[in-house]
Amino acid sequence: MHPSHLSDLRFHDLELHPSLLAGLDALGYTHCTPIQAAALPRALRGEDLAGQAQTGTGKSAAFLLATMHWLLTHPRKPGDDPRQPRALVLAPTRELAVQIHKDAEALGAKTGLRMTVCYGGAGYETQRAAIESGVDLLIGTPGRLIDYYKQRTYTLSQIEVLVLDEADRMFDLGFIADIRYLIRKMPPPSARRNYLFSATLSHRVLELAYEHMNNPQRIAIEPEQVTADKIRQAMIHVANDEKLPLLVGLLRSRSTVRTLIFVNTKREAETVERGLRANGFEARVLSGDVSQGKRLRLLEEFKAGRLPVLVATDVAARGLHIPGVDLVVNYDLPQDPEDYVHRIGRTARAGASGDAISLCCETWVYSLPEIEKYIGMRIPPLEGGYNLIAQDYIAPRRESDRRHHGGSSDRIGRRGRGRR
Incomplete structure (x- = not known):
């Protein structure tokens, strides 16, 4: 027997290179996930792939195994420069690039392949060397x-191998011109293997695939529900001035090791961080403005369980594999229904279960109908959720107050309004 989120196809049923099978054995991986079962046999036959799969389904391992198998079974051509890359993996964010590199090192630990990751914001000379x-x-x-x-x-x-991961995100972040620049410097599509993966195979993503790939085979892994079936979803209607007291009460009511809180703006993320810290929670902000070195340290501390609460903007919503996230809180409902799926997909990964609770406030509640339509279900209200509002919530002073007065906080009453 094997977990229900895996397919019946065993890695040893595939004609993968022995060093890859040894790496999989060392990691304890025996069976393919559905996207791996759909992608790997085709890739091993030499087909290009345009794959659609939700985050957390194992697509990184699918394209990494296919890529490394090709490199291991096709030696460099005589006269080629042994220092030059033979495979290129493009990722939209620094965090995703780092995660892919970690996965590659683990899967390819016994292959002898040389793997390097490069990204902006840190390690310029080290990466170049x-x-x-x-x-x-x-x-x-x-x-x-x-x-x-x-x-x-x-x-x-x-x-010889090109991988585009999270292609839809590449468009969102304005990277398509850069990608086309790099592709034009490579051998033609017919002379290389090409793997594209995306959460959605939209018209623009497919156009990119057909333009720069060699007759790609479409693979779509559609879960029975858009959201993972092991995520327990709930929502709470709340007034704007009650959100932070409710968040504090919610976190107090749960024994979680890792809580990921999503907000829509960096400014709001900092407000949430101050509010949580004033009430005794160890919390930090992960946003696009955080330096790369600090960002990676925060993620490592969060993964290791040393940082129990991470407050994040959507920079952290895609492509990050963080094991053991017990609770995801949408402090702000996202404006894009797809972002809701990506956010709550940070929990219940690899067959585990988890909770996702959304605070539906006056500012962002208008997103709720579109989200429910997209995921094909009504998000149930959390029983007794409104009663979780912390009556002894301590409000942090505003930044202007902290500059003019000593101290850091004051208490507020039942409905979250400060005493004057």
Whole structure:
């Protein structure tokens, strides 16, 4: 027997390179997930793939195993420069690039393949030196990859495998011109293997696939529900001035190891952080403005359980594999229904279960009907949720108050309004 989120296809049933099978055995992976079962046999037959799968379904392992198998079974051509990359993986965010690299190192631990990751915001000289020392599989974000390419740190003339991960996010972040620039420097599509993965195979994503790939085979893994079936969803209607007291009461009522709280703006994230810290919770903010070094430290502390609460904007909503997230809180409902799915998908990963609770306030409640239509269900109200509002909530002073007065907080009453 194996967990229900896995398929019946065993990795050992595939003709994967022995060193990859040894790596999978060492990690304890025996059976493919549905996206892996659909993608790997086709990839091993040499087909290009355009795959659709929700985050957390194992798509990174699917394209990494296919990529590394090709490199291991097709030696470099005589006369090729042994230092140049043969496979390129493009990711839209630094966090996703780092995660893919970690997965690649784990899966390819016994292969001898040289793998390097590069991204903006940190380690400029270190990353460049790693590429210059020789690399087989290069993983990175478009901006930093183009920077090094223009400096002639590496070439793309020997690329045999191209992977585009989270292609829809590439469009959202404005990276498509950069991607096309890099692709034009590679051998033509017919001379390489091409794997594209995306949460949605929209018209613009498919256009990109058909333009730069070799007759890609479409693979779509549609779960029975848009959201993972092991996520217990609930919502609470709440007034704007009661949101922070309710959040404090909600966190007090639960024994969670890792709680991920999503907000829509960096400013609101900082407000939530101050409110939680004033009430005894160890919390930090993860947003696009946080430096790369600090961002990676926060993620490591959160993954290790040393940081129990992470307050994040949508920069953390996609592509991050954080095991053991017990609770996801939508402090602000997202405006895009797809973002709701990506956010709550941070819990209940790899077959585990988890809770996702949304605070429906006056500002963002208008998003609720579209979200419920998209996921195909009504989000049930949390029983007794409104009664969780912390009556002894301590409100942090506003930044202007903290500059003019000593101290850091004052108490507020039942409905979240400060005493004067």
